[in-house]
Amino acid sequence: MTALVIDGKQLxxxxxxxxxxxxxxxxxxxxxxxLAAVVIxxxxxxxxxxxxxxxxxxxxxxxxxxxxxxxxxxxxxxLALIDRLNADAGIHGILVQLPLPAQLAPAVVIERISPDKxxxxxxxxxxxxxxxxxPRFVPCTPAGIMEMLKTTGLNLRGKExxxxxxxxxxxxxxxxxxxxxxxxxxxxxxxxxxxxQHTRRADVLVCAIGKPHAxxxxxxxxxxxxxxxxxxxxAEEKLVGDVDYGAALQRAGWITPVPGGVGPMTIAMLLxxxxxxxxxxxxxxxIQLGA
Ligand code: NDP
Numbered sequence: 001m002t003a004l005v006i007d008g009k010q011l012x013x014x015x016x017x018x019x020x021x022x023x024x025x026x027x028x029x030x031x032x033x034x035l036a037a038v039v040i041x042x043x044x045x046x047x048x049x050x051x052x053x054x055x056x057x058x059x060x061x062x063x064x065x066x067x068x069x070x071x072x073x074x075x076x077x078x079l080a081l082i083d084r085l086n087a088d089a090g091i092h093g094i095l096v097q098l099p100l101p102a103q104l105a106p107a108v109v110i111e112r113i114s115p116d117k118x119x120x121x122x123x124x125x126x127x128x129x130x131x132x133x134x135p136r137f138v139p140c141t142p143a144g145i146m147e148m149l150k151t152t153g154l155n156l157r158g159k160e161x162x163x164x165x166x167x168x169x170x171x172x173x174x175x176x177x178x179x180x181x182x183x184x185x186x187x188x189x190x191x192x193x194x195x196x197q198h199t200r201r202a203d204v205l206v207c208a209i210g211k212p213h214a215x216x217x218x219x220x221x222x223x224x225x226x227x228x229x230x231x232x233x234x235a236e237e238k239l240v241g242d243v244d245y246g247a248a249l250q251r252a253g254w255i256t257p258v259p260g261g262v263g264p265m266t267i268a269m270l271l272x273x274x275x276x277x278x279x280x281x282x283x284x285x286x287i288q289l290g291a
Contacts, residue, residue: 001222001223002249002250003248003250003253003254004253004254005249005255005256006151006227006254006261007260007261008144008148008256008260008262008264009260011147011148011151011264012144012265015272016268019271020059020061022275022279023061023062024061025289025290028290029282029287029290031285031289032062032063033061033092033274033275034064034088034090034091034093035053035063035065035270035274036064036067036085036088036095037050037054037095038081038082038085038094038095039068039097040068040070040071040078040097041070041071046099049097052267054066056267057271057274062274063090072101073104074103075108075109079108079109082112082113083112086114086117091117092278092281093119093270093273093277093278094113094117094119095120096109096110096120111123111124116136119137119277120137120270121137121139121140122139122168130173130176131176133180137277138177138269139170141169141208141229141262141269143177143272144265144268144269145174145206145229146174146177146181147265148262154204156182156204157183158184159182159204161183161185161202161203161204161205161206162185162186162188162204162205163178163186164192164206164209164215165189166189167208170229178206183203186198186201199215199219199221200218200219202220204225205220205221205224205225207226207229207241207243208229209230210231210242211232212230213244214230215243215244216244216247217250218247220252224253225253227262228256228257230243230258231258239259240258241256241258241261243255
């Protein structure tokens with residue numbers, strides 16, 4: 001069996017051209033969608049991620065601004081910036097790029113973002129809405145994963161879904177989304193005994209571990225849809241996922257590549273959430289958007 005590759009770059013491009021029309025309508029109505037990205041510290045990967053997000057915003061007509069704070073920034077300084085962005089009517093989405101320097105507790109910083117502008121969907125109020133089945137902003141990576149699964153045409157109802165990794169950013173929210181879609185979900189983590197026993201049952205396998213090639217071919221059910229979230233550097237300095245891609249190609253029904261899989265979809269869903277936020281804002285103000 002040779003798996004079908006779910007091309008995240010191509011799918012993101014297609015969705016972005018649809019969302020550009022929505023951004024155009026907002027701009028035409030004088031409600032330019034606006035995103036503020038906050039980068040704190042010198043993490044080179046964070047800088048690249050934010051640069052890519054800003055570039056993607058520009059391409060579809062979202063106004064974006066980058067706020068760069070030094071690695072030694074204090075909590076009051078960071079919270080003051082977030083307060084200012086919360087109060088700025090031209091900003092509909094605020095993202096704080098993680099990880100943060102050690103002196104800043106991510107939970108405290110994220111909780112300060114207005115839930116109405118939390119386009120990463122990580123504020124406890126937004127995670128709570130997701131848990132209750134009525135999400136306002138779905139976290140970007142899990143939302144992107146669900147879009148990728150849609151392209152397989154699989155009906156998730158009754159399927160065995162196994163998620164490896166239980167972070168608040170990826171593992172837990174994607175498990176909730178799969179549950180809402182009707183799958184029977186198993187959530188695995190570093191304490192899980194005999195991981196392969198679980199993964200081998202999975203019709204849908206989502207891997208968000210952060211360990212290169214932790215999932216070998218023998219851990220994949222024949223024909224499964226495998227979503228590889230991990231971004232790791234191999235010994236040869238190449239970007240690789242959590243899944244042994246070559247082996248997965250021989251067993252899975254569908255597989256996402258790294259790079260070019262979940263990564264571009266994460267950025268695309270950020271754009272979608274920002275447009276959604278601006279549309280809600282327009283509706284609250286009684287602004288009519290053209291057809
Ligand atoms: P975290 O480090 O927050 O979580 C990793 C999870 O994997 C934890 O729940 C941990 O378990 C679990 N884990 C670690 N080792 C094992 C193991 N051997 N077996 C089973 N479970 C294990 O990472 P994130 O969720 O933030 O990210 C995961 C990966 O996805 C990273 O490579 C990251 O770079 C990538 N990523 C990619 C994105 C994209 O857009 N493509 C977006 C976000 C992340 P425990 O809780 O018990 O410690």
